[in-house]
Amino acid sequence: MKKIKKIMAMFLATVMACSLAACGTDGGTSTASTGSSSSTSTANSDDLIVVGFSQVGAESDWRMANTTSMEETFTEENGYKLIFADAQNKQDNQITAVRNFIQQEVDYIVIAPITETGWEAVLKEAQAAEIPVIIVDRMIEVNDESLYTCWVGSNFEEEGDKAVAWMEEYYDSSETLNIVHLQGEIGSSAQIGRSKALDASIEKNDNWNLVAKQTGEFTQAKGQEVMESVLNSGEDIDVVYCENDNMAFGAIEAIKAAGKKIGKDGDIQVISFDAAKEALKLVLSGEIVLCVECNPLHGPRVAELIEKLEAGKEVDKKTFVDETMFDSATFTEDELKERAY
Numbered sequence: 001m002k003k004i005k006k007i008m009a010m011f012l013a014t015v016m017a018c019s020l021a022a023c024g025t026d027g028g029t030s031t032a033s034t035g036s037s038s039s040t041s042t043a044n045s046d047d048l049i050v051v052g053f054s055q056v057g058a059e060s061d062w063r064m065a066n067t068t069s070m071e072e073t074f075t076e077e078n079g080y081k082l083i084f085a086d087a088q089n090k091q092d093n094q095i096t097a098v099r100n101f102i103q104q105e106v107d108y109i110v111i112a113p114i115t116e117t118g119w120e121a122v123l124k125e126a127q128a129a130e131i132p133v134i135i136v137d138r139m140i141e142v143n144d145e146s147l148y149t150c151w152v153g154s155n156f157e158e159e160g161d162k163a164v165a166w167m168e169e170y171y172d173s174s175e176t177l178n179i180v181h182l183q184g185e186i187g188s189s190a191q192i193g194r195s196k197a198l199d200a201s202i203e204k205n206d207n208w209n210l211v212a213k214q215t216g217e218f219t220q221a222k223g224q225e226v227m228e229s230v231l232n233s234g235e236d237i238d239v240v241y242c243e244n245d246n247m248a249f250g251a252i253e254a255i256k257a258a259g260k261k262i263g264k265d266g267d268i269q270v271i272s273f274d275a276a277k278e279a280l281k282l283v284l285s286g287e288i289v290l291c292v293e294c295n296p297l298h299g300p301r302v303a304e305l306i307e308k309l310e311a312g313k314e315v316d317k318k319t320f321v322d323e324t325m326f327d328s329a330t331f332t333e334d335e336l337k338e339r340a341y
């Protein structure tokens with residue numbers, strides 16, 4: 001009965017949201033606006049679906065957009081109560097948060113995992129408590145796939161493949177290409193997939209020379225610090241492969257401070273991942289030559305999975321989000337205006 005009431009509340013909320021505001025699509029999956037609140041569509045707290053969400057932290061523009069997407073989706077108006085826990089980039093904090101969610105007897109646990117490994121024990125506890133676990137954004141590596149219900153996120157290796165295919169096309173294969181590789185959080189799917197693609201291409205292309213490879217932990221400050229030290233070493237650099245926008249922002253600061261020109265006709269080209277609005281402004285100005293999209297708007301995608309599970313329907317074990325890339329040679333102001341985050 002409680003389940004039926006919850007589904008009704010969610011259905012009403014969706015109808016209200018769609019009629020009051022815009023219902024649109026993004027990245028190949030449906031999105032529902034949650035912007036308008038209405039007392040008539042607010043469910044009693046008893047009827048709300050309680051979702052405990054363990055978020056990585058606030059390390060990047062992408063992460064902030066992801067948090068906003070979750071918060072705007074899992075509202076009381078939409079039939080949910082969201083318990084949000086920021087892990088501040090520490091897996092121990094995530095595990096503690098999941099244990100708290102189990103104690104609180106939430107209806108669903110949603111985890112955006114920092115790293116792929118280390119999840120078995122706590123997921124067994126969630127399974128014993130019969131709480132479905134949805135993994136979002138990065139992936140986890142477990143021996144027993146039944147420890148989580150489903151996953152939705154990006155194909156990080158494919159993102160990397162897109163970037164290196166662009167590089168292979170763009171750069172002259174008869175000249176040495178000196179590459180600086182700024183990696184993300186080591187052990188995260190985003191780092192593993194994007195690094196794997198570049199590693200394979202360096203192996204394949206004899207003229208590609210790896211000048212430096214170091215983590216910038218997905219933050220602007222660390223990206224800048226690492227880039228400064230690479231520039232100080234005096235090595236020749238042609239391209240910086242930054243595994244997210246914020247590290248690219250830091251690298252650009254460092255390159256400019258070193259008196260070097262960036263961009264297609266400059267000394268150094270910067271390639272980035274995520275394609276948050278601030279980065280796309282730099283694609284438009286040419287400071288980032290290529291930005292591969294990683295879509296953070298997972299709130300409606302997770303809600304869609306929960307709605308199906310509540311209705312007793314099957315869900316796909318893994319759902320990959322459609323993504324594109326933006327080349328500074330073709331990117332337009334109109335595309336920038338359309339960007340939602």
Ligand code: AHR
Pocket residue numbers: 059060061062063137138190218243244245246273274294
């Ligand atoms: O897991 C997605 C990655 O995590 C994004 O590329 C990065 O910006 C974020 O911190």
